[in-house]
Amino acid sequence: MLKVTKAVFPVAGLGTRFLPATKASPKEMLPIVDKPLIQYAVEEAIEAGITELIFVTGRSKRAIEDHFDTSYEIEAELEARGKEKLLDLVRNIKPSHVDCFYVRQPTARGLGHAVLCAEKLVADHPFAVILADDLLYCERPVMKQMIDVFNHYHSSIVGVEAIAREDTRSYGVVEGREWEEDIFKLSGIVEKPAPDDAPSNLGVVGRYVLMPSIFAHLRKLEPGTLGELQLTDALHSLLTEEQVLAYRYYGTRYDCGSKLGYLKATVEFALRHPEIGDSFDAYLRDYVAHLTV
Structure with a gap:
């Protein structure tokens, strides 16, 4: 039985839509609450x-490795001070049954190339791809x-959401037919089409479950004008040989690669937080009341 136990996290890119990555603060380490x-x-x-967590890292991303490493000194200090709640929080950053692996992408050559860098670690297993910028x-x-969905169909799957027509230039947009509720059988994917050329209103988000056959298609790709290999192009090639599905997920997406999306996520996650949610809600209500006076 095929089982998805590996996930690839491409974290090598700079993310210049929000802040350039620096040695002190790679974008994936930006806090939400x-x-x-x-x-x-x-x-x-x-x-x-x-x-099994596979991080495809680049220059200036050492902070991510440190974050998931064991912090013996911090744990010993918290234990000595009897701060059990904080100690549990630190120890659960990465549960003991989960393993982390790291592979370096020498230069940022697109999402497709980042995924290809993980091929030897993924081997012949189905795997997930998760982009941390898309907070769901x-x-x-x-x-x-x-x-x-994968366990039922054993096909590669891309996560999609309904988008406004005027936003199609920011997404890969899928083409296909609805097979059953919220599941679509793909016939194509168009990268960042003009609104009038978009085949649907379903845009690809940063969640994928992929069969290992995607690697053969990534290896055959010709680099684009910026020297990048696009995962979208490999998926378009893959679906000529095997079934690829799109799944319209249930949930809310925050585009934390943009300033506005990051701020929305910060506010809404703060409102849901068990410790500060009520106090933050009261603060916002008071703040808005003063704005309307």
């Missing part, structure tokens, strides 16, 4: 049954939803 973006992505994967919220984790 009390956890960095990459932690939310990893927790989503673990809740979906993933036990749902009580039933989106990656768990997608793996459940």
Whole structure:
């Protein structure tokens, strides 16, 4: 039986739509309330049954490795001070049954190339791809939803959401027919089409479950004008040989690669936070009341 136990996290890119990565603060380490973006992505994967985390890193991303490493000194200090709650939080950054692996992408050559860098670690297993910039919220984790679909169809799956027509230039847009509710059999994917040329209103988001056959198609790709290999192009090639599905997930997406999306996520996750949610809600209500006076 095919089982998805590996997830690839491409974190080598600079993310210049928000802030350039620096040695001190790679974008994936930007906090949403009390956890960095990459932690939310990893927790989503673990809740979906993933036990092997493969990080495709680049220059200036050492902070991510340090974040998931064991912090003996911090743990000893917290234990000595009797801070059990904080100690549990630190120890659960990466549960003991989960393993982390790291591979370096020498230069940022697109998402497709980043995924290709993980080929030897993935081998011949189906695997997930999770982009931490796309922070997804749902009580039933989106990656768990997608793996459940994969377990039924054993096909590569891309996560999609309904988008406004005027936003199509920012997405890969899928073409196909609805097979059953929220599941579409693909006939094509168009990268960032003009609104009038978009084949649908379903845009690809940063969640994928892929068969290992995708690697052969990634290796055959010709680099684009910027020297990049696009995962979208490899998927378009893959679906000429085997079934590829799109799944319209249940949940809310925050585009944390943009300033506005990052701020929205910060506010809404703060409102849901068990410790500060009520106080933050009261503050916002008071703030808005003063604005309307």
